[in-house]
Amino acid sequence: MTRRGLFQIPFAAHLAAQPRRLNVLMIAVDDLNNRLSIYGDPLVKTPNIERLAKRAVRFDRAYCNFPLCNPSRTSLLSGRRPETTQVFNNNVEPRTYLKDTVFLPEYFKSHGYFTARVGKIAHGRFEYQVKWDISESRAGVAYSQGDPSSDRKKNKKEEQGEGGVKLSWTQTKRADEEEPDGATARRIAALISANKNKPFFIGCGFHKPHLPWVAPKKYFDLYKESDIALPKTPANDRDDIPPIALTSTKGDAEMTDPERRQAILAYHAATSFMDAQLGVVLDTLDKEKLWDSTVVLFFGDHGWHLYDHLQLWRKMSVFEQSARAPMLVHAPGRKQGVSTARFVEWVDIYPTLAELAGLPPARGVEGVSFAPLLDNPQRPWKPAAYTIVARGRNQFGRSVRTDRYRYTEWDDGKAGAEFYDHETDPNEWTNLAAPGLPAPPKLAEMKALLHADKSKNRPPK
Secondary structure (H helix, E strand, O other), X not given: OOHHHHHOOOHXXXXXXXXXXXXXXXXXXXXXXXXXXXXXXXXXXXHHHHHHHOOOEEEEEEEOOOOOHHHHHHHHHHOOOHHHHOOOOOOOOOHHHHOOOOOHHHHHHHOOOEEEEEEOOOOHHHHHHOOOOEEEEEOOEEOOOOOOHHHHHHHHHHHHHHHOOOOOEEEEOOOHHXXXXXXXXXXXXXXXXXXXXXXXXXXXXXXXXXXXXXXXHHHHOOOOHHHOOOOOOOOOHHHHOOHHHOOOOOOHHHOOHHHHHHHHHHHHHHHHHHHXXXXXXXXXXXXXXXXXXXXXXXXXXXXXXXXXXXXXXXXXXXXXXXXXXXXXXXXOOOOOOEEEEEEEEHHHHHHHHHHHOOOOOOOOOOOOOOHHHHHXXXXXXOOOEEXXXXXXXXXXXXXXXXXXXXXXXXXXXXXXXEEEEOOOOOOOOOOOOOOOOOOOOOHXXXXXXXXXXXXXXXXXX
């Protein structure tokens, strides 16, 4: 072929001549913590998550970079850390500082992929800032990307759960498919089947177990209040915690123990309902025989507290229950049914999916691809994971987690610090950096790691 002929091959024809790239199915679950059977919880019933885990690598130390929806999802979709995105709450538009950054599905679209999302992938009110071929906040209802004001209003009620409304739950008499997540699962299934013969990047956003905990009654019936155990937190747990580290919502402290158990039961019921909708999507991969051609990423956007540290509910802390979240990755030809204790962060997801799909590395991405862990889950990896949270506009809690320790500084240390030894204190009940205590031997090392250049938080060569 002549040089002229080589460079005149149309791009579409060039793509057609290449081996088909792997599909990507990204399943994002709102407010899902690690209280799951795959992580050792003896009570929570999630058979479809277990089913996916048998085909996937389970990540035991997966951490969000900011424990709130908009900052977490903006970081994930851009591949940038929150310090770069400057998105620290649910009111800042993702592109305020990122401008023309190519978000994850847009990157796949630029490489010839069909892209679609149903449900919450970006933060609800800002979905219009991420471009897809098909974009639906609710199954079958196209998102008005040109004029997002109406969609913002539709999402406003949903987002109230972010702002600290009272814990609430409802048992419905509706069928699964009549619930929003049930409709999402069935729409995702239809999109997968309709586009099975082309490379696709499809985002499935499940809302539950986000507040309010609404699900058909049969999922509440899976649990008994008498089986719900409250955390056995020491009565003095809060004495050594900097006040800025704790969050509160009016009414939480007045709940009785039976009400707390009912709330935890409702969270588990909403989780089991979501799990059943996940099963609808997995059934479609079975039916269409797509497991050998599709990367499946399943994750919670951040963790969620269930009466931890005495009256601590929701997220927006950098304690383990809020910063850590579940993640499973199925990749064709890679390990299945195994786990890894190596650290991964949500900022790593963008480069990982790009590598698994055979796409070139995207510019400006700050995470590191963990694709090598899917071949060798026990190989040496990066030493730490970082999570940041905001208090108001100018105060931050910055935290670093290593194999054994968690170290956190509030307002650059001016509002206090926390140091926990997970080998002896997995619940983070004893702050070894509390005022008046001698400095632990590893404190200086952890402080240096917290302030280190995060671009160097990479696996050894």
